[in-house]
Amino acid sequence: MGTRVGWEEAQRRGALAHREGRGRVSQAPPTATCDRWSARRGSTAMSAEGSELGPGSGPGPGPEPGPLCPEHGQALSWFCRSERRPVRRLRGAGRSLSGHRIRRAEERAEELRNKIVDQCERLQLQSAAITKYVADVLPGKNQRAVSMASAARELVIQRLSLVRSLCESEEQRLLEQVHGEEERAHQSILTQRVHWAEALQKLDTIRTSLVGMLTHLDDLQLIQKEQEIFERTEEAEGILDPQESEMLNFNEKCTRSPLLTRLWATAVLGSLSGTEDIRIDERTVSPFLQLSDDRKTLTFSTKKSKTCADGPERFDHWPNALAATSFQNGLHAWMVNVQNSCAYKVGVASGHLPRKGSGSDCRLGHNAFSWVFSRYDQEFRFSHNGQHEPLGLLRGPAQLGVLLDLQARELLFYEPASGTVLYTHHGSFPGPLFPVFAVADQTISIVR
Numbered sequence: 001m002g003t004r005v006g007w008e009e010a011q012r013r014g015a016l017a018h019r020e021g022r023g024r025v026s027q028a029p030p031t032a033t034c035d036r037w038s039a040r041r042g043s044t045a046m047s048a049e050g051s052e053l054g055p056g057s058g059p060g061p062g063p064e065p066g067p068l069c070p071e072h073g074q075a076l077s078w079f080c081r082s083e084r085r086p087v088r089r090l091r092g093a094g095r096s097l098s099g100h101r102i103r104r105a106e107e108r109a110e111e112l113r114n115k116i117v118d119q120c121e122r123l124q125l126q127s128a129a130i131t132k133y134v135a136d137v138l139p140g141k142n143q144r145a146v147s148m149a150s151a152a153r154e155l156v157i158q159r160l161s162l163v164r165s166l167c168e169s170e171e172q173r174l175l176e177q178v179h180g181e182e183e184r185a186h187q188s189i190l191t192q193r194v195h196w197a198e199a200l201q202k203l204d205t206i207r208t209s210l211v212g213m214l215t216h217l218d219d220l221q222l223i224q225k226e227q228e229i230f231e232r233t234e235e236a237e238g239i240l241d242p243q244e245s246e247m248l249n250f251n252e253k254c255t256r257s258p259l260l261t262r263l264w265a266t267a268v269l270g271s272l273s274g275t276e277d278i279r280i281d282e283r284t285v286s287p288f289l290q291l292s293d294d295r296k297t298l299t300f301s302t303k304k305s306k307t308c309a310d311g312p313e314r315f316d317h318w319p320n321a322l323a324a325t326s327f328q329n330g331l332h333a334w335m336v337n338v339q340n341s342c343a344y345k346v347g348v349a350s351g352h353l354p355r356k357g358s359g360s361d362c363r364l365g366h367n368a369f370s371w372v373f374s375r376y377d378q379e380f381r382f383s384h385n386g387q388h389e390p391l392g393l394l395r396g397p398a399q400l401g402v403l404l405d406l407q408a409r410e411l412l413f414y415e416p417a418s419g420t421v422l423y424t425h426h427g428s429f430p431g432p433l434f435p436v437f438a439v440a441d442q443t444i445s446i447v448r
Contacts, residue, residue: 170259177254188247199239206236252426261421265414268333269401278334278435278446281324283313284355289321289439297445298437300341317358319438326351326432332404334435335416335447338375339398343441345383346400347372348411348433360386364438371425372436373400373413382413382423391423399447404433 209232213225279295287308290299298321310316336346345364353362353369360366365374365383372383373391380391400422401414406429413422437444 166259167263170257174255174257174260181251181254185248185250188245192248196242203236203239206232258421261412261424262419265401265403265412265421266416266419268331268403269335269414269416276325276332276334276435278323278325280321280437280446281313283311284315284320284322286315286317286319286321288319291321292445295324297443298439299443300343300439300441313355315355315362317356318363319440320345320362320364321437322349322353323435323437326434327404327406328431328433329406331407334402336400336402336437337398337445337447338396338400340442341375341439341444342396343376343439344444345372345374345436345438346402346413346444347436348402348404348429349436350430351432351434352430353436364436370436371411371429372438373402373423374438380422382425384425389423393422397422402435406431406433 210229213222213229217225280291280298282291282295285291285298285308287305288301288303290301290305291297292299300319308314313322315321338344338346347364347370349364349370349372353367355362361369364370365372365388366386368385370384374381374383375396378396380393380396382389382391397415397417399416401416403410403412403414405412409426409428411425411429413424414420415422
């Protein structure tokens, strides 16, 4: 009777464990794999309960013997949680042994089986999600990428077409202005030719008349012609000598275009091949400046350096420095990082710029040898030969581009970030010209 009750109790507990296992697996989509794992979990629980009742308590064959202890030959039926390995049971030992926590090996194995079942369920769900993503999401992504790439190409073509059309219109306008200015200068020259031809003819007539009076009239006749001589002389004096006139010169301002200048500056500064590798000549660096090892960064110091050897090239008072490279012709461009400084000057200077003393002849922008863009706090201006032209900038540029076109006799300061031309100077430059720098606050660096 006791054996029958034990067997029924084992069946009831196994079924309960089986149902619990199926309940946990049912969270995933019902498949044959999940059912097999649930059945495995239930049957394992029944075996565990049956083993607790002792041998012979139920029908059927008993569990297969597990691994034995190689030292004692006894079954390793317990699991040590501390050492994480199977152990044999000692007489009188409960759930702990010499401070080690132990449990039945069947319980640990059942726990691992449940973990494997859970992991398999998660893997199955993950595989299903990946399959759904590959089947449903990726095709849509690919279609959207193709559609967006096509739209992007159309946008690029549309915008470049508009820019090209605008450039062609600007080209036509400027060429017409050049042609018109050429015609105007040509007509002015022709008018001058006619005017001076008439003047020459008139002067020749007057001179011939006066020479005739001088050679053919006696004294009395000459005296009688005095009034005529006076009139002829006055007429000749009324013909002025030729004077230089701008009307006879071609006006280069007809080629100036803000649009063309911005595009040109962007094209030059936007290309690495269009910029110079500028480095500072350490022999010219003021003792109030520190030069970096790569000779591209200047740092202001309030204390005069005592280690700088004085020389004829060095600025001994103003915090100036010249580049090691000079230019005599062609197009040149470089860029300076000025975002850390609130007091600096950047531009070009002649090699004849004086270096010694505190006078204006050594101060950048205060003499005929330097052309600079300068900032002092929130004041921006272009300076040359003591003439300072304020620039209405609302904020200081982070980088300052400098373009020097010696053929066009043009010096341009440009902000690459916004594509803004800050100032353009037109005039002749006595060469050679050096990039020049001054800083009285923090640091400035040559970018390239």
